Amino acid sequence: MSVNTRSQTKPVSLAELEERFEHAIVVSVGDDGYPMSVATGFTTDDARGTIELDAFRPPPPVDREVAVVFSHIRPQPGQGYDERRYVQFWGRVAASGDGWSFTPSSNQGWDEEDVPFFEFSERNVPQALAYMDKLSEETGKPVRPRLSKGWLFLRATRLPFLSATVIPVGLGIAIAGNDGAFSWWLALLTLIGACAVQLGLNIANDVFDTASGADAANVTPTQFSGGSRVVHYGLMSMRSLVLLMVGFYAVAIGIGLFLAIDRGFWALFGIGLAGVLISFFYTAPPLRLVHRGLGEICVAIGFGPLMVLGAYYVQAQRFTWEALYASMPVGILIALVLYVNEVPDRAGDAAAGKRTLPVRWTKERVIAFYATAAATAFALIAVGAVSGLMVRPSLIALAAVPMVRRVVRGLRTSYDSPYALMADMGTNIKLHASTWFLLIIGNVTAMGAAHICHAPPFFLR
Numbered sequence: 001m002s003v004n005t006r007s008q009t010k011p012v013s014l015a016e017l018e019e020r021f022e023h024a025i026v027v028s029v030g031d032d033g034y035p036m037s038v039a040t041g042f043t044t045d046d047a048r049g050t051i052e053l054d055a056f057r058p059p060p061p062v063d064r065e066v067a068v069v070f071s072h073i074r075p076q077p078g079q080g081y082d083e084r085r086y087v088q089f090w091g092r093v094a095a096s097g098d099g100w101s102f103t104p105s106s107n108q109g110w111d112e113e114d115v116p117f118f119e120f121s122e123r124n125v126p127q128a129l130a131y132m133d134k135l136s137e138e139t140g141k142p143v144r145p146r147l148s149k150g151w152l153f154l155r156a157t158r159l160p161f162l163s164a165t166v167i168p169v170g171l172g173i174a175i176a177g178n179d180g181a182f183s184w185w186l187a188l189l190t191l192i193g194a195c196a197v198q199l200g201l202n203i204a205n206d207v208f209d210t211a212s213g214a215d216a217a218n219v220t221p222t223q224f225s226g227g228s229r230v231v232h233y234g235l236m237s238m239r240s241l242v243l244l245m246v247g248f249y250a251v252a253i254g255i256g257l258f259l260a261i262d263r264g265f266w267a268l269f270g271i272g273l274a275g276v277l278i279s280f281f282y283t284a285p286p287l288r289l290v291h292r293g294l295g296e297i298c299v300a301i302g303f304g305p306l307m308v309l310g311a312y313y314v315q316a317q318r319f320t321w322e323a324l325y326a327s328m329p330v331g332i333l334i335a336l337v338l339y340v341n342e343v344p345d346r347a348g349d350a351a352a353g354k355r356t357l358p359v360r361w362t363k364e365r366v367i368a369f370y371a372t373a374a375a376t377a378f379a380l381i382a383v384g385a386v387s388g389l390m391v392r393p394s395l396i397a398l399a400a401v402p403m404v405r406r407v408v409r410g411l412r413t414s415y416d417s418p419y420a421l422m423a424d425m426g427t428n429i430k431l432h433a434s435t436w437f438l439l440i441i442g443n444v445t446a447m448g449a450a451h452i453c454h455a456p457p458f459f460l461r
Contacts, residue, residue, distance in 0.1 A: 014050075014051065017051070017070060018042075018043065020070075021070040021071070022072075024053060024070055025038070025039050025069040026040060026053065026056070026068055027067040028060050028066040029061075029064070030061070037069075038056045038058075041054040050102060051101075052099060052100075053099050054098075062092065065091065066102075068088070068102055069088045071085070072085050082112070083112075084110075084112045085110060085111035086110060088108055091103045091106075116418075118221075122218075122219045123219050125232065129234050132145070145234055156230045158227075161198075162198060162199075163433055164198060165197070166191065168307035168311070168436075169308075169310075171308055171326060171327070171439055171440065172308040172311030173187045173190070174439075175312055175320075175322060175326060175443055176315035177315070177447060178444075178447040179316060179320070181317075186314050189255055189314075190259065192251075193252050193256055194252075194310070196248045196255065197248075197275055197276060199248040200276075200279060201279035203241060203248065204283060207242055208285070209227055209283060210238065210241075211238075212353070215227060215348075217347070217348040218347070218352075220347070220348070220419075221344075221345075222419065223426075225343075225418075225425070249276065249280070252276065256272035259272075259314055263317055264317050268310065268313060268314065274306060275306050275310070278301065290354060295357075296357060299334055299335045300331040303330070303334040304330050304332070305324060305328070308323055309327060325380070325390060326390050326439065328380050329377035330432075330435070332376060333377050334432055335373070336373055340370065343358045343411070343415065344421060346359050366411070366415075370411065371408050378404075382395065382398060392442075393442035393446050394438075394442035396441060396442050399434075399438060400431055400434040403428075409424075410424025411424065
């Protein structure tokens, strides 16, 4: 027999209880108004739909509803716990022989074999917020979840993801330095302005994903996907988040205008305007570029050519084919970070009308596109280094290629398991960062060789 359930897991069969749990805990409220819980043995009678409880003292009340709870958890030394599950029944008890017969009327429960712990927690966010609203009403003062200001700022801005900006800006500066143009204060100002654009973008995504319902629909956010969710969790108000977004965009625009006036107006103004517009309308209406399956293209352009060429121009006050060419593999790889991070969000994005490529495509097509795009990025590096479009020490970046295989393997095995896929999402981020780091080493090596040798060897130029 299965009982009506209020849980997110499959209905509970009484016949399974004896196989999955060792004892029952009877919870009731006494005549004095205090709760009481007692552990006892049990058997089930599936035909009658009852749970037969062994005798225990003090006896449970027979004139009101009681709860009977079953729980199990297995410790894993040095790791934590697994096999977590519980079931809680509500119903009434009646005397039966030497014990008690319990007839359940409803239940709720959770089994991490059916629903992973983080998804279970996420699905209960609305219930938790409703409970805090009720407490606020009863106590007459606001009851809300809290984080320290530092952790809240870190979460709201997603500060650790600034590597997506540091990488292309650093590459543009390194290429300019290899060409004999470098100013540390201009480099610092460029980096601050570019980071402000990305932080504005990060927050804008949360603002419009919250407004569109994408955050509420996504019940499988991970460490790398799903946004900050600070409004969805009640940690910040929408007004505060919008003000933070406007602040970062104001800083970015101010620095961009200063650099444009000082280093070459129209070239930098055009790059800066394109960057701000793409970042804002990435999720903002009416364009909502990511909703139209254009997210990867926007990210590839914004964090590839726009940032690399912009950083190069601030230093050298001109454009070069080398900077443009070098920006392409970097842009592709950062777009692939977004692409893989969209895989766990498929269900929530689809429910909110956010038609990303993983929403539109099948699993096999998603994996094939990832492998092809990653191969294209490294082919561009190899061709560029051999032909001289990039400095030849850039070939060292090919050392990152084995990580592509690990990500592809992870996508094949964990495509439908968001939390199992997290490790491979992390590897994909490392792939982008490692490739950039190796490209920087290649440019610095060529720069050093040019300073040491009047005519550096062919493979160091």
